[in-house]
Amino acid sequence: MSEPDIARLSGVTHRYGSVVALEEVDLEVRRGEVLAVLGPNGAGKTTAIHLLLGSLPVQIGRATVFGQRPDAPGVRARRGAMLQISGVPDTLTVGEHIDLFRAYYPAPVPASDLLAMAGIEGLEGRRFGKLSGGQKQRVMFALALCGDPQLVFLDEPTAGLDVEVRRGLWEEIRRHRDSGRTTVLTTHYLEEADALADRIVVLHRGRVIAEGAPSTIKSRTAARRVRCVTRVTVDAVASVPGVVRSETRGQHLEVLTSRPEALIRDLFDRDPDLHDLTVVGAGLEEAFLALTRESDEPEPVA
Amino acid sequence: MNAGNRSGARSLWILAVAAGGFIGALATLPVPESSAAPGQEVPESRFAVVDVTLFDGGAFQRNQDVWIEDGRVRALGPRLRLPEDLPRVDGRGHTLLPGLIDGHVHTFGGTLNDALRFGVTSVLDQFTDPALLPGAKSARDDIARTGEADLFSAGMLATAPGGHGTQFGMAVEPLTEPASAAAWVRARKDEGSDWIKIISEDGAAYGGELQFPALDRETIGALIAAAHAEEMLAVVHVTGIERALEAVSQGADGLVHVWIDEVIAEEDARRVAEAGVFVVPTLSVIASMFGDSTGLRVLDETDEELVSPMQWGTLGDRSYLRTGTEDEAALENVRRLHEAGVRIVAGTDAPNPGTGAGISMHSELRLLARAGLASDAVLAAATSGAAEAFRIPERGRVAEGHLADLVLVRGDVESDVSRTTDIVTIWKDGYAIARESAATASAPVIAAAPDGPIVADFEDGIDAGFGSGWQVTTDAMNGGTSTAGLAVEAGALVVRGETKAGFPFPWAGAIWFTGPQPMQAADFSGRTTLRFRTRGDGRPYTVMLFGAGAAGTVPPTVPFTAGPEWAVVEIPLKSFATADPTIIAGLAFVTQAPLGAFAFELDDVEIR
Amino acid sequence: MTAARRAHRARIYALEAWYQFLMVLREPAFAIPTLLFPLIFYLFFGVVLGAGSFSVAAPTYMLATYSVFGVMGPSLFGFGAGLAMERDSGVLLLKRTTPMPAAAYLLAKVAMAIAFGAAVVLGIFLLGAHGAGVVLYRWQWFALAGVVLAGVIPFCALGLAVGAWSRGRAAVAITNLVFLPMAMLSGLWIPITIFPAALQDVANALPAYHQAQLALKIIDMDGGQTTLLHISVLGVQSLALLAVAAFGFRRAGTGAVSIRPGGTS
Structure with missing residues (x-):
């Protein structure tokens, strides 16, 4: 069969009232890949996922999954999803939830395999409400895999989990990736996208602002936050190449830049007495600011 | 095959077992014992009907208890304090009526038994063999187990030689002049007549050439006066409006048919009401004459075992049948009379062709309802109204001291008078009536x-x-x-x-x-x-x-x-x-x- | 093949209903009020207070009305509060992405309401029969159970309308605001004939009143209105409530409304 792309959004614009969630978005999910849709809160990631799940109607543009409408019955049976929801009912056990979800699909994965795939062996008798946050997410992951899906949507699978738990879940997702299925993952952790994805699409304010292999994206969003006590003013550093944003916080000057070495050299030139200098990796927010700035005023990347 | 299949099958099993258990548990819930053995273990003579909807002769009242002792009603009301050992009949879902009173019958053969088996505990006979009267009097005064309705009767009727009433094969002593009226009435009183029945009928109301010799106006007037002199009621058989209104003006107490030739004017209806004259329309016999099937429908609804051969015979007799006319005039007359305030008394004229003793009382009730009487008015016409019109004591109402002539009917009669056929139990003087023995019931006759x-x-x-x-x-x-x-x-x-x-x-x-x-x-x-x-x-x-x-x-x-x-x-x-x-x-x-x-x-x- | 597919669908319906039932059965906040309250109320008002007098009218009347009350609870709460909470938690949204037929979800709730209702009805019947000496004809026992359980139709429709238009905890509060006053004004606790005439008129607008009158008709204790009237009112109200619910869902979606810009991470 000729399915060059497993799922696709073409020219999709989506509004909630006057708020634009997605604007002119083209998104392509290729067979066998793990695609990470990366973006900060409110970027439109979840909207994009729900358009592909058929749980939101397409307003402008086109959404297809397996070449069909996203909510076609044949599509539902070949697709699994892990959504940003607070969970399934607390009073049923893990085994009961899996039993029920398996029943929805024509050729479900054996329950024991699901437990193994999600790393929740031995928990099948426990009520969902008694599980830890990480265990709950693993159960939700298992539920997404019940139907032996060819395409899996993971909407912020590790949101709200602490680092260790998050890394544990990555292991399961990575194992799943290795089985050759197609996965669409949304996240606002660059690290997560980097760890799991073959390809990253960066969404910001409803637009696709970058797309490419994780290494490419990472390098383009490698902003650093430079912080020190100095006489140099905010305005003075604004013109330094690579500077995205600068501000004063208390007695500290805080500058966001994609070229920290150049900035520091410049600062020492102007004020040899500067002290209390720290350079830290910026958060994704800042990274996006960097990307946005790039997309607003094209500028060569170092 | 896998866990999903097994749990699916298991849930279906649980469903089936739960549904079965639910239905099984419902089947174990207690049911009234009276429904298990109808007629057999019904308490008699001393008992109470509890929590029943009661029509006491005037109005319907819910959740009433009625206490019967020694063949009479001892007490009634909601939530009576009853002796512990008093046998109880569960009246829930039922309506208790006073024994019905048929205001126009002719007694012979097994008609009294037929009447009682259909809840008619007293009949008001408008012409029968006077030889029956002494026995009837002692029977009705006796509170003992009986298989027959109480008989009150006019005995012999007053008619002209060869007039209506002479054709039935019973000896009739006709009158020819007003002067003989007083002696005639006294003779009836001596025979045991309870009131005087006068024929005012020349057949004109039926149309065609048919003419009977009929009593003249003066003789009828003299008969009415003579009856009143003897403190007896005088009721008049009429089928035409002219003679009906004349009888009213002559002081008749009641008319024992409604007329079919013409619809009464409203002011005439008011006149009848002001004169205090009651009317026994006998819609059953009129309806059957005009081919109305109400009577046959009641027969169809009735368990065959309850119907005696005589009831089958007379009710199924279509020889009377006329076509081309309607009984609407009769129904309309009843409607107008009722609206004007004339007392209507239910009566069937059974067992004339097209009617059956007792059983036709139930079609009479339906016909009265069709004529526009509300349920309570229909039942009053068949109980308290009949008793008051003909001055019959201790009957027609469920009241303290009255005879325990009672009919227990399944369902709510107030909303549907046709339910009176669904009789559960009939008590006469407190004794339960065995209804089933219709075949043997006619044997003694x-x-x-x-x-x-x-x-x-x-x-x-x-x-x-x-x-x-x-x-x-x-x-x-x-x-x-x-x-x-x-x-x-x-x-x-x-x-x-x-x-x-x-x-x-x-x-x-x-x-x-x-x-x-x-x-x-x-x-x-x-x-x-x-x-x-x-x-x-x-x-x-x-x-x-x-x-x-x-x-x-x-x-x-x-x-x-x-x-x-x-x-x-x-x-x-x-x-x-x-x-x-x-x-x-x-x-x-x-x-x-x-x-x-x-x-x-x-x-x-x-x-x- | 089609037989296999039909068996597959049947299994979805059966399991959905079964787990819906298990889920609420294990939820004390649901199971205790819906199962025990009607039984305790009936035991107290119908059996203990009602059976003191000679007449068995009160326990019999209340047998019917508390049974209606008992069916109303799980129908209203399963649909009203339950649906709103499942919509909030996102379970409904998740299930809508699977091949589960939407009807299986709704029918599971109806089946749960019937199962809980049947348990309450049976309990009340047993209490009435063995505690208060209520005796009915066999057909009356069965017809009463049938008519009372048929009440899931209007009550689920009402619950669905509440669930479609309210969210989470508000839905619980609104359901309670519908549930208790309607039970009272419909004569489910005490006959409405003791109320002032104006309140009695209000009853005519309430589905629970007409449902109770239908039940009372079987034991000849109804107020005398026609069966046709009650069935017509219930039918029209059910259809109207379903329309209100459908409109609510169209407006809000099955839960996708929680996806908004700036939504939780």
């Missing part, structure tokens, strides 16, 4: 035939020496115009007359009532043959055999010819197409077609 010869030889006049005599029978009783006369000449019965157009199936001739009362059957088992000598004008004649169903369905017939010479005719009884031709109430020797004058003689008529 069949008299045993004597062992000796049964023969009418006319050597000593018209009296046959057996049975209750020979009478003229013609279609006049069904509205026809044929005539006949009887005479004994030279030791033989001579029958002369003329069959005329008028009734669809004209007939005329003579009938031999073979039972102790007219139309009461006698048992001739062991006899096989009807044998008689006859001669006549050569016309075709017919013998009709009337069985226990008396005025029943079309009777079986066997033809014979009366030629110029005396000849012996022998008819095997089994050639009469009926179930038991040895149960004979009457043998009619009649001619039918062709129309015209006829004459024939009979002698030595013998059942052997």
Whole structure:
């Protein structure tokens, strides 16, 4: 069969009232890949996922999954999803939830395999409400895999989990990736996208602002936050190449830049007495600011 | 195959077991015992009906308890404090009525038993054999177990010679002048009549040429005055509006039919109301005359075992049937009279053709409802209204001290009067009535035939020496115009007359009532043959055999010819197409077609 | 093949209903009020207070009305509060992405309401029969159970309308605001004939009143209106409530409304 792309959004614009969630978005999910849709809160990631799940109607543009409408019955049976929801009912056990979800699909994965795939062996008798946050997410992951899906949507699978738990879940997702299925993952952790994805699409304010292999994206969003006590003013550093944003916080000057070495050299030139200098990796927010700035005023990347 | 399948199957199993358990548990819930053994273990004489919807003769009241002691109502009300040991009848979902009172019947044969088995605990008879009256009086004053309704009666009726009422084969003492009214009324009082019934009928209301001799206005007035002088009620049979209004102006207390010829004007209806005259419309008999099937519908709804042969016979009899007219005038008259405030009393005129004793009371209630009476008015007409109109004591209401004549009906009668047929229990004087024995109930009315010869030889006049005599029978009783006369000449019965157009199936001739009362059957088992000598004008004649169903369905017939010479005719009884031709109430020797004058003689008529 | 597919669908319906039932059965906040309250109320008002007098009218009347009350609870709460909470938690949204037929979800709730209702009805019947001496004809026992359980139709429709238009905890509060006053004003606790006439008129607008009158008709204790009237009112109200619910869902979606810009991470 000729399915060059497993799922696709073409020219999709989506509004909630006057708020634009997605604007002119083209998104392509290729067979066998793990695609990470990366973006900060409110970027439109979840909207994009729900358009592909058929749980939101397409307003402008086109959404297809397996070449069909996203909510076609044949599509539902070949697709699994892990959504940003607070969970399934607390009073049923893990085994009961899996039993029920398996029943929805024509050729479900054996329950024991699901437990193994999600790393929740031995928990099948426990009520969902008694599980830890990480265990709950693993159960939700298992539920997404019940139907032996060819395409899996993971909407912020590790949101709200602490680092260790998050890394544990990555292991399961990575194992799943290795089985050759197609996965669409949304996240606002660059690290997560980097760890799991073959390809990253960066969404910001409803637009696709970058797309490419994780290494490419990472390098383009490698902003650093430079912080020190100095006489140099905010305005003075604004013109330094690579500077995205600068501000004063208390007695500290805080500058966001994609070229920290150049900035520091410049600062020492102007004020040899500067002290209390720290350079830290910026958060994704800042990274996006960097990307946005790039997309607003094209500028060569170092 | 896998866990999903197993849990799916398991949930279906659990569902099936739960549903089964639910239904099984419902089936174990307690049910009233009275529904298990109807009629058998019903408490009697001393008991209470509890938590019942009561129609006390005036209005419906819910959740009432009624305490019966020694054949009378001892107490009633909601939530009575009742003795612990008092047997109780669960009245929930039921309606308790006073025993019904039929305001217009004719008593003979098994009619009192038939009436009681259908909840009619008292009947107001408008013409019967006065010989029945003394027995009726003592029976109704006695609170003992009985199988018969209480009988109140006018006894003999007042009519003109050859007038309406003379054609039924019962002895009638006709009147010709006002002067004889007082003596006539006193004679009735002495016989035991409870009121005076006067015929004011010339047949005009039925249309056509039919004319009866009728009492004149003065005689009717004198009869009414005489009745009032004896402190008796005077009720008048009318079928036409003119005579109805005249009777009202002459002081009649009640009219025992509603008229069918014309709808009453509203001011006339008000006049009737102001005069305090009650009306017994007898819609049942009128309806059957006009082909209305209400009576037959009630018959259809009734368990066959409850219907006696006589009820089957009279109710199923369509010989009265007229077509081309409607009973709407009668219904409209009832509606207007009721609206004007005239007291309506339910009465059937059973067991005339198209009606059955007792059973037709239930069609009468439906017809009254159709005429526009509300449920409480309909039932009052059949209970308290009838008792008050005819001054019948201790009956017609469920009240302290009244007789425990009660009818327990399943369901809510207030919302649907037709439910009165669904009778659960009837109590008469506190005793439960066995309703099922309809077949045996009619058995006592069949008299045993004597062992000796049964023969009418006319050597000593018209009296046959057996049975209750020979009478003229013609279609006049069904509205026809044929005539006949009887005479004994030279030791033989001579029958002369003329069959005329008028009734669809004209007939005329003579009938031999073979039972102790007219139309009461006698048992001739062991006899096989009807044998008689006859001669006549050569016309075709017919013998009709009337069985226990008396005025029943079309009777079986066997033809014979009366030629110029005396000849012996022998008819095997089994050639009469009926179930038991040895149960004979009457043998009619009649001619039918062709129309015209006829004459024939009979002698030595013998059942052997 | 089609037989296999039909068996597959049947299994979805059966399991959905079974787990819906298990889920609420294990939820004390649901199971205790819906199962025990009607039984305790009936035991107290119908059996203990009602059976003191000679007349068995009160326990019999209340047998019917508390049974209606008992069916109303799980129907209203299963649909009203339950649906709103499942919509909030996102379970409904998740299930809508699977091949589960939407009807299986709704029918599971109806089946749960019937199961809980049947348990309450049976309990009340047993209490009435063995505690208060209530005796009915066999057909009346069965017809009463049938008519009372048929009440899931209007009550689920009402619950669905509440669930479609309210969210989470508000739905619980609104359901309670519908549930208790309607039970009272419909004569489910005490006959409305003791209320002022104006309140009695209000009853005519309430589905629970007409449902109770239908039940009382079986034991001949109804107020005398026609069966046709009650069935017509219930039918029209059910259809109207379903329309209100459908409109609510169209407006809000099955839960996708929680996806908005700036939504939780």
